[in-house]
Amino acid sequence: xxxxxxxxxxxxxxxxxxxxxxxxxxxxxxxxxxxxxxxxxxxxxxxxxxxxxxxxxxxxxxxxxxxxxxxxxxxxxxxxxxxxxxxxxxxxxxxxxxxxxxxxxxxxxxxxxxxxxxxxxxxxxxxxxxxxxxxxxxxxxxxxxxxxxxxxxxxxxxxxxxxxxxxxxxxxxxxxxxxxxxxxxxxxxxxxxxxxxxxxxxxxxxxxxxxxxxxxxxxxxxxxxxxxxxxxxxxxxxxxxxxxxxxxxxxxxxxxxxxxxxxxxxxxxxxxxxxxxxxxxxxxxxxxxxxxxxxxxxxxxxxxxxxxxxxxxxxxxxxxxxxxxxxxxxxxxxxxxxxxxxxxxxxxxxxxxxxxxxxxxxxxxxxxxxxxxxx
Amino acid sequence: xxxxxxxxxxxxxxxxxxxxxxxxxxxxxxxxxxxxxxxxxxxxxxxxxxxxxxxxxxxxxxxxxxxxxxxxxxxxxxxxxxxxxxxxxxxxxxxxxxxxxxxxxxxxxxxxxxxxxxxxxxxxxxxxxxxxxxxxxxxxxxxxxxxxxxxxxxxxxxxxxxxxxxxxxxxxxxxxxxxxxxxxxxxxxxxxxxxxxxxxxxxxxxxxxxxxxxxxxxxxxxxxxxxxxxxxxxxxxxxxxxxxxxxxxxxxxxxxxxxxxxxxxxxxxxxxxxxxxxxxxxxxxxxxxxxxxxxxxxxxxxxxxxxxxxxxxxxxxxxxxxxxxxxxxxxxxxxxxxxxxxxxxxxxxxxxxxxxxxxxxxxxxxxxxxxxxxxxxxxxxxxxxx
Numbered sequence: 001x002x003x004x005x006x007x008x009x010x011x012x013x014x015x016x017x018x019x020x021x022x023x024x025x026x027x028x029x030x031x032x033x034x035x036x037x038x039x040x041x042x043x044x045x046x047x048x049x050x051x052x053x054x055x056x057x058x059x060x061x062x063x064x065x066x067x068x069x070x071x072x073x074x075x076x077x078x079x080x081x082x083x084x085x086x087x088x089x090x091x092x093x094x095x096x097x098x099x100x101x102x103x104x105x106x107x108x109x110x111x112x113x114x115x116x117x118x119x120x121x122x123x124x125x126x127x128x129x130x131x132x133x134x135x136x137x138x139x140x141x142x143x144x145x146x147x148x149x150x151x152x153x154x155x156x157x158x159x160x161x162x163x164x165x166x167x168x169x170x171x172x173x174x175x176x177x178x179x180x181x182x183x184x185x186x187x188x189x190x191x192x193x194x195x196x197x198x199x200x201x202x203x204x205x206x207x208x209x210x211x212x213x214x215x216x217x218x219x220x221x222x223x224x225x226x227x228x229x230x231x232x233x234x235x236x237x238x239x240x241x242x243x244x245x246x247x248x249x250x251x252x253x254x255x256x257x258x259x260x261x262x263x264x265x266x267x268x269x270x271x272x273x274x275x276x277x278x279x280x281x282x283x284x285x286x287x288x289x290x291x292x293x294x295x296x297x298x299x300x301x302x303x304x305x306x307x308x309x310x311x312x313x314x315x316x317x318x319x320x321x322x323x324x325x326x327x328x329x330x331x332x333x334x335x336x337x338x339x340x341x342x343x344x345x346x347x348x349x350x351x352x353x354x355x356x357x358x359x360x361x362x363x364x365x366x367x368x369x370x371x372x373x374x375x
Numbered sequence: 376x377x378x379x380x381x382x383x384x385x386x387x388x389x390x391x392x393x394x395x396x397x398x399x400x401x402x403x404x405x406x407x408x409x410x411x412x413x414x415x416x417x418x419x420x421x422x423x424x425x426x427x428x429x430x431x432x433x434x435x436x437x438x439x440x441x442x443x444x445x446x447x448x449x450x451x452x453x454x455x456x457x458x459x460x461x462x463x464x465x466x467x468x469x470x471x472x473x474x475x476x477x478x479x480x481x482x483x484x485x486x487x488x489x490x491x492x493x494x495x496x497x498x499x500x501x502x503x504x505x506x507x508x509x510x511x512x513x514x515x516x517x518x519x520x521x522x523x524x525x526x527x528x529x530x531x532x533x534x535x536x537x538x539x540x541x542x543x544x545x546x547x548x549x550x551x552x553x554x555x556x557x558x559x560x561x562x563x564x565x566x567x568x569x570x571x572x573x574x575x576x577x578x579x580x581x582x583x584x585x586x587x588x589x590x591x592x593x594x595x596x597x598x599x600x601x602x603x604x605x606x607x608x609x610x611x612x613x614x615x616x617x618x619x620x621x622x623x624x625x626x627x628x629x630x631x632x633x634x635x636x637x638x639x640x641x642x643x644x645x646x647x648x649x650x651x652x653x654x655x656x657x658x659x660x661x662x663x664x665x666x667x668x669x670x671x672x673x674x675x676x677x678x679x680x681x682x683x684x685x686x687x688x689x690x691x692x693x694x695x696x697x698x699x700x701x702x703x704x705x706x707x708x709x710x711x712x713x714x715x716x717x718x719x720x721x722x723x724x725x726x727x728x729x730x731x732x733x734x735x736x737x738x739x740x741x742x743x744x745x746x747x748x749x750x751x752x753x754x755x756x757x758x759x760x761x
Contacts, residue, residue: 272761284756
């Protein structure tokens, strides 16, 4: 029994942290977030060169062949610095191709994705915002062996920079008649628009499909077989988001603790007052507990992915609400300065708004915990 | 990261399982005779004081084996390993670490055999969370200490044969932690008066203890004079893994899930109420977090890293859960939650009512939640001391 990271994983963490500290401190994050694309593509390319983008991809397709526990290490660090990148989107896109793609599809897409040349993303959610088969309503009209997609996808991560969309669509009227296809940017009838996100370091978009043609070789798996894969992707997504959220939570707590040690009121550092120190202690308890839950969930994804849902839901359920609360305390315990645009506290608060809903909020995951626990 | 057991660990776990299959009395059969038989057998296996060195009669078990043993025992709801609860939990470890050879010979075998029930004389009326301010006084008089003062919230004082007692031997010290001495006191010594205190559930598990010129032989001092704080704090810090508590809470939660299927709210089973489902799930999440936190701390210990104040994390989680589970069980009963008992009205013979009135024992005892928050804020986050 060993519930800790290996020396290699600690080394990986140190490398990622050093890279981000040197290249993407928070003032740099603000500059990147203010650009129209909102992502640090040159830095992302360098991370790809270092192997961090293709970390979980098989080595025969140019990846490193490591697991999700290793990826969690990287994501905690990208979260800590609020690094604006399409890392999560692209890893999830690649995971979808790895789970459901043919040999030819994997060979075509995984090497450029791992190398940072192609940005992939999942297009799952729609206006209903549902994480179940009924949420996939985008119509796929069959024409022989191919489909024509009509409708729109919402909340697509990094849609503006993505080169490849993994699109879930409805290929029949039966509840679980759900399919997936690969659609490239620039496909005729495909329109991508950015949405105005609260957290400018996390870009979401709307993707419209106006009779977009999906050829047979662009189908990801046989028609009508996609829901079990999508269900798995939701678990991978929740783990990725929670891992980044843990890093951001630690960054937020660190910022607030430092401030509480320096800020003097009533002739005392405010960190001496229990009204300040106790909530900070509670946030520490929450972060450490979410870490335990999340590391175990990531290990389950590596070892027994089909059985991982309960572990995943426990982690995301706690992270969603608790870290939103931490974001609020990060601003609130700072007082007036925390409310300003210039001060970094607000960046964490906004990040937690993105974290909360992504791949299921606390209500959704707690209901799943209840159901899987026999209620 | 690997949650699988090594072949040696697996072999040990299988040994424990086989022992349980053969020797665990079924729950209805656990009369005094069966429990005595159980105690004899686990003592024979050296599973009482399993973590203690073999030289003093312990089992010399490794940290990992201790956890496996506790886990298997908890899963099967086995009776405790040994009956001298406080003796095994912290008096014995303190004696092993600081006691003289004579003290070890005199006390350790009896603790292991369950012949000595101990109580703990730490808290005083004026010294609760601020334990180091204690005032119960001992003055040296030849080969004795003469003790005067009072202790309070002393669990099982009315049944214990011995007490581990903290007294002030010096008051002219700069730090209040200095000048405290630890004595081992026989409870039938003249001058000791025990007055039970009735708690809010109606039972009496703890007491006030008064000392009026109580003479304690110097040979019963544990550790050096003035080092009592070190002796006892180190014994308290002798960290027990929280695995038994986790399984205890998980069992309560199973009971609550079952209760949720039997109680009705608004004409429907409580288990269909989204608010109840959410609260049960939220308790499940925190219990699992405690289990996994414990495994992370264990991994640190196995790697030889000292445990800092991380264990306060699980103490805080447990405190919240003990209260929340009781509240949930009462709330699901609706108006019957206001009853103490009542044939046909109150489920499970009032078990949940009693549960909802028992949390202070574990939530307040051993450091209140606010003290745990202070520990984390000051020792982990480095915030200034109160």
